[in-house]
Amino acid sequence: MHRTVVHLNEAGPSKIQAVLQNLTNLYTALGPDLRVELVAHGPGIAVATDPAGELLTGLLESGLQLCVCQNTLTTRGLTPERIHPQATVVPSGVAQLVIRQSEGWSYLHP
Structure with missing residues (x-):
């Protein structure tokens, strides 16, 4: 089994999309x-507060665990109600x- 933790601490839409595409490619290859755990903190929390649509949904359905930082929240x-319902607060x-x-x-820190 491959286990990967992915670090997201940037909020730009193009950065979030690039990270999610990298994860899609990872699931395709492996x-x-x-x-996989995607750990979002700081500005990267945007992935959980303004979900990136179908790409994020598909990854969550594939087993991606989205972890968000309580310190950042x-x-x-x-509040936890403002983040994606499938996110886990760490x-x-x-x-x-x-x-x-x-x-x-x-x-992995793409």
């Missing part, structure tokens, strides 16, 4: 034997990245 005054986005890497997950 198939069902893939587990707090700093920006966002206490700290950067800590989630460190935890996954210490567990042997591959790290």
Whole structure:
């Protein structure tokens, strides 16, 4: 099984689309034997507050786990109701990245 944690801390629509396209390509190349967490914090939280449409929906249906940072939600005054319903709130986005890497997950920061 391949396990990859993907780091998103930028909010530009073209950046979000590029990251989601990279994830689509990853699922295409590695198939069902893939587990991916997209960890969004800081400006990258935009992927969960202004969902990127069909591409994000398709990835979530493929098994993508969308993780958003509680610290960012707090700093920006966002409640969990304002984020994508399939997102999981983690206490700290950067800590989630460190935890996954210490567990042997591959790290990707496109």
